[in-house]
Amino acid sequence: MRTSVARLVLMGSGAASAILPMTLLAGSAALYGSDYAGTYAFVLTLSAFGAQLLSAALVEARIGMGVSDLRLPSRLLWLSIVGLALSPAGLWLPAVGAVGMGLILMALDPARLSSIVNGGARVEFSVAVLIGVVALWLLLAPSALLIWIVAPIVATSAVVVRWRAYSGMEKRAFRLDGGWIVAETAVTGVTQPILNGAILGYLGPQASVAFRMTSSLINVFSPALTFARVRLLARASVGDLIMSSVVVIALAIGLLIPNIFGLWSFVFGESWVSVTTIAICAAIVWKIASLASTVPFARLRRTGYARLIFLLRLTSTLIYGVLALSTLFLFRDVSAVFISFAVSEVLTACLYGAFAWIKRSA
Numbered sequence: 283m284r285t286s287v288a289r290l291v292l293m294g295s296g297a298a299s300a301i302l303p304m305t306l307l308a309g310s311a312a313l314y315g316s317d318y319a320g321t322y323a324f325v326l327t328l329s330a331f332g333a334q335l336l337s338a339a340l341v342e343a344r345i346g347m348g349v350s351d352l353r354l355p356s357r358l359l360w361l362s363i364v365g366l367a368l369s370p371a372g373l374w375l376p377a378v379g380a381v382g383m384g385l386i387l388m389a390l391d392p393a394r395l396s397s398i399v400n401g402g403a404r405v406e407f408s409v410a411v412l413i414g415v416v417a418l419w420l421l422l423a424p425s426a427l428l429i430w431i432v433a434p435i436v437a438t439s440a441v442v443v444r445w446r447a448y449s450g451m452e453k454r455a456f457r458l459d460g461g462w463i464v465a466e467t468a469v470t471g472v473t474q475p476i477l478n479g480a481i482l483g484y485l486g487p488q489a490s491v492a493f494r495m496t497s498s499l500i501n502v503f504s505p506a507l508t509f510a511r512v513r514l515l516a517r518a519s520v521g522d523l524i525m526s527s528v529v530v531i532a533l534a535i536g537l538l539i540p541n542i543f544g545l546w547s548f549v550f551g552e553s554w555v556s557v558t559t560i561a562i563c564a565a566i567v568w569k570i571a572s573l574a575s576t577v578p579f580a581r582l583r584r585t586g587y588a589r590l591i592f593l594l595r596l597t598s599t600l601i602y603g604v605l606a607l608s609t610l611f612l613f614r615d616v617s618a619v620f621i622s623f624a625v626s627e628v629l630t631a632c633l634y635g636a637f638a639w640i641k642r643s644a
Contacts, residue, residue: 300501302387329384416432469595598630601630
């Protein structure tokens with residue numbers, strides 16, 4: 283029972299971290315309009331890509347090296363502090379503030395993943411409460427002071443709390459490792475910023491906001507998916523997989539029902555105008571397929587096939603990119619892009635599954 287509660291706490295902390303960018307974007311749209319919000323959405327996408335690369339280098343690569351207790355380097359802490367120093371400039375220059383907040387969010391995710399691996403349920407509970415309060419405050423009463431001062435301070439505090447908890451666990455000198463793992467993450471993650479840039483340039487800022495808002499809403503799945511991936515990379519665990527599956531199904535229902543009754547439109551206001559039910563449904567299928575692809579992916583990575591994984595993820599990226607850009611320019615619709623994501627992830631799951639079966643049978 284205690285283990286199940288700890289797993290839920292770790293996932294809940296991730297949900298709070300996933301919701302924060304969404305509420306920042308909604309607050310920015312309410313204060314500065316859709317034109318600025320479209321650009322801010324692109325900055326947040328670049329920040330998420332940077333967080334993926336840092337997570338690969340600082341967490342996933344080190345799991346692949348057999349490191350079980352992951353410390354956090356001081357450079358990650360300084361990244362968030364630099365972001366905190368830049369964020370208040372958003373009161374006068376929102377573009378500079380957006381860059382600062384992007385740097386903080388870039389540091390937030392690898393710190394969270396390290397806490398998941400180390401099983402820091404108590405640390406994550408306190409962090410989730412802090413971030414959750416700020417996210418709710420942003421939804422209820424968005425203000426420039428909250429976006430550029432309060433939210434950066436709280437997000438940086440979350441990085442500091444995690445850094446203090448895990449900075450001294452690994453005694454040997456820290457260095458970046460796992461070139462193949464970082465490379466595979468780069469070729470996979472680059473699709474999102476390219477697409478968001480294409481949508482911003484081709485369909486305009488409102489479509490860019492719709493793409494980012496849908497992506498951010500669906501990122502509520504990320505804690506369960508990330509939890510499953512990181513825990514399965516470290517060790518095979520049926521319990522972790524079952525828990526993640528239950529949470530994913532519950533989240534799918536929890537996202538669809540409010541949308542049917544118009545709750546998301548009411549909560550997020552102007553930033554939700556161009557988001558469609560079709561896009562949300564397609565994105566949910568995409569994330570469910572992602573859980574299916576995680577199992578063979580983790581098995582291949584855990585057994586040391588880093589170069590093969592790189593090639594498979596490169597193939598997956600090509601599938602994603604070709605289908606997404608084709609549907610974008612053919613249908614001029616964000617919903618079509620998310621449908622292409624769902625199809626691409628199903629194909630990716632089949633690809634991983636086939637090679638995992640071949641290597642297991644060899």
